[in-house]
Amino acid sequence: MAETAQMKVSDEVAIRIDNMNKWYGAFHVLRDIDLTVHRGERIVICGPSGSGKSTLIRCINALEEHQKGSIEVDGTLLSSDLKNIDKIRSEVGMCFQHFNLFPHLTILENCTLAPIWVRKTPKKEAEETAMHFLEKVKIPDQANKYPGQLSGGQQQRVAIARSLCMRPRIMLFDEPTSALDPEMIKEVLDTMIELAEEGMTMLCVTHEMGFARQVANRVIFMDEGQIVEQNEPEAFFNNPQSPRTQLFLSQILGH
Amino acid sequence: MSDTHAESIAFVRESSLPPAAPPDKVGGPLKWVKDNLFPTWANAILTLVALYFLYLLLAGSLPWLLNGVWSASSLSECREILDGASGACFSVLSERWHQLLFGFKYPSDQYWRPTLALVLLFLAAAPVLFIDLPRKMLLFTGLYPFLAFWLIWGGPIWGPIFALLGVVAGYIVYSRLVQKSFAMALAGGIVAAVIVWYVGGFIGEALRPASPLLEAIPSRDLGGFMLNMMLGITCVSLSLPIGIALALGRQSHLPIVKGICVVFIEFVRGVPLITLLFVANVMLAYFFPPGSGVDLFIRVVIMITMFSSAYIAEVIRGGLAALPKGQYEAADSLGLDYAQAMRLIILPQAMKISIPGIVNIAVGLFKDTTLVSVISLFDIIGMIRGPILASTDWNGVYWELFMFASLLFFIVCYGISQYSQWLERRLATDHR
Secondary structure, three states, rough: HHHHHOOOOOOOEEEEEEEEEEEEEEEEEEEEEEEEOOOOEEEEOOOOOOOOOOHHHHHHOOOOOOOEEEEEEEEOOOOHHHHHHHHHHEEEEEOOOOOOOOOOHHHHHHHHHHHHHOOOOOHHHHHHHHHHHHHOOOHHOOOOOOOHOOHHHHHHHHHHHHHHOOOOOEEEEEOOOOOHHHHHHHHHHHHHHHHOOOOOEEEOOOOOOHHHHHHHHHHHHHOOOOEEEEEEEHHHHHOOOHHHHHHHHHHHHOO | OOOOOOOOOOOOOOOOOOOOOOOOOOHHHHHHHHHHHOOOOOHHHHHHHHHHHHHHHHHHHHHHHHHHOOOOOHHHHHHHHHOOOOOOHHHHHHHHHHHHHHOOOOHHHHHHOOOHHHHHHHHHHHHHHHHOOHHHHHHHHHHHHHHHHHHHOOOOHHHHHHHHHHHHHHHHHHHOOOOOOOOHHHHHHHHHHHHHHHHHHHHHHHHOOOOEOOOOOOOOHHOOHHHHHHHOOOOOOOOHHHHHHHHHHOOOOOOHHHHHHHHHHHHHHHOOOOHHHHHHHHHHOOOOOOOOOOOOOHHHHHHHHHHHHHHHHHHHHHHHOOOOOOHHHHHHOOOOHOOOOOOOOHHHHHHHHHHHHHHHHHHHHHEEEEEEHHHHEEEEEHHHHHHHHHHOOOOOOOOHHHHHHHHHHHHHHHHHHHHHHHHHHHOOOOOO
16 A cells, blocks of 8 residues: 555646635635645545635636636646636546536547547547546446436546546546445545556545545645645544644544 | 244345236226226216216317318308308318418419428428438528528529528638637628628629519518418527527626626517517618618518517526536536537537427417517418408308417427427436
8 A cells, every 4th residue: 555655756746836815705715725736646635524625626627716826737827818727627637526427418428528629539539538448447338328327436437537538637536425325435436546556646635534545645634725734644644733633533533 | 024033133134035026007998987087976976077068068069060161152151051050161261271371462373382492391490300310401401591582582593592602601701710719700700791792782683684483572472371480480490599699698707798688688578579560560660771671571580589589598598507517617627618518518408408498489489470460461360350351251250260270370389399398308318
């Protein structure tokens, strides 16, 4: 396990967030966030609900707008320029809590849509890529079904494959297993672990602490819109420094 | 749990139960009658009362329908044939058949033209209505409006040809520029189309043949159910895209676009259709350049289209609102731009949700085309109330005529309704 965590992290910076702030109306959701993610790094973000962890990763692909500070993804500064935003979005894959597959399209069409329309890949090639990634998440036989015919775990794996079809350099996971039954959580986590082993840069908002221990290079704890503590997983779980972290960990690991 | 386990909590299943067939349904018509018509005393009495009323209804109407006269040439002759017996005078329908369908001014030797246009309509509409048909058929759908215009109105063929060329030129310019900027492409396309139309106007004038292949027929001569069909089909097919644009405009983040759409929708929805039609008849001419003499048919089409597109916009807005936010986010996160996200992800789903509402408006609009009779256009109702009932031959034949008009509308509207239900089933992929 420890070896997995030590895998190839380069010095190259994938994401640089500098003094970023965000407000919903008067409510200060994110306060002075500074975070640098290196290529190949796997970061788990945890924290109580409402702590701004989802908002943080949604700012990275501009699903949410930040008001102050800067976000740089792969060397591109995130601004309000739509071209910039679309460029970043096509480089950054995202998986949602509720999968958000397109219900009117088949699994295969879900996976080929963005490559065909955004990357202008020929249809045949896009389908081959899609089948490759569907095999990787172990559901190639469902390719011609509709999302509504699949179980939650299968849908989330399709959502991962859909993102991978765009060949992203960074993957964001927004509580990917929170809407799943315990039996299905494992199949999704296995897929994510496999992805991590291939050296994908990943940011995961999750409460799966086993996953964090096994895969993450760094665990970040957030509360009230701030990064309260970050550390390597061993140190984070065995020896949390901040009293807020200690309380949180005692509550979620308590039983 | 069986008795053997009654005193212990522990239980282990050793073999899995095989799935069993569901219990048999005991059927038969007698059982159905007993279950549904005579389950209790009170229900039995209600059934008998209902049967009695059904008898009264049929006893009153069947002789009238079956005893109908189809061969008389006037109401008085019809009454002579009936000789006091109860019976309908359907001969007004056979006698005035062409007037009911085509109006009273359309030249009778040209009836084949609108008939052919109607037949071709089915061919043109098929690939739009049935998405499994080959997409190449859409080419004919694109040509159809120009062809139908030429068939129905006649006149020199250059008019529709240059209209078509203008659209093609506009599309070519648009598709060349759209990669760079959507707004520039749209403006360029419109300019190109207008130039072709303008130049084409002069060329068409120069090429005007002495006697055109198809005799020109002015809009005032259109009438009967044909006019209702023409108005209904034109207005529905125009108001759907305009309605979509208005619905998207109303959701736009651009304040001016949003403002224009909101004001348009709220204004048009707040006004009765009939006032809009009077505006079309009398006042709209003031808004066009003097002497341009925009055709009354086109003025009516503009007004009905405006009216129904405002309603359709609101129905589609409902569909858009019903989509989970996650669909927009998923489309965004994959890097699709606004136009792609709308066209590929949002609208297909929103339109599917909106089908019942859109059909509701299409059916309502089709029936509302009869309102043009109040601005002295002779649609089927105008024909019945005007030339037919006013004639000395048929003064007083209300039931037969209005029943016939209702039947025609019912057939079309029921067809639309059945189609929409088929479409909903065809598009049901979410397996809820």
